Amino acid sequence: MASDALVATSWWSRAVAFVRDSFHEIRAKTTWPDMAQVRQASIAIIIFVLLIGMVISLLDLVLHSVLVKLLPSLFA
Numbered sequence: 001m002a003s004d005a006l007v008a009t010s011w012w013s014r015a016v017a018f019v020r021d022s023f024h025e026i027r028a029k030t031t032w033p034d035m036a037q038v039r040q041a042s043i044a045i046i047i048f049v050l051l052i053g054m055v056i057s058l059l060d061l062v063l064h065s066v067l068v069k070l071l072p073s074l075f076a
Helices: 002-006 012-030 037-075
Strands: none
Touching: none
């Protein structure tokens, strides 16, 4: 019986109901961060990205000196 009711509803009406429910959930049930939380999270992300960039740069420098400069000099 319940499957007959699902088949009877069209694809369009289910899509409209989904979008309507999604908007309702975003407006009524979602808690958004305040400006202080956004600022704190943004600063933490920027610091993390800078640290990872420094680690990758250091690793690149070390591997470059080992693989390009030191290793060929051993076999020359």
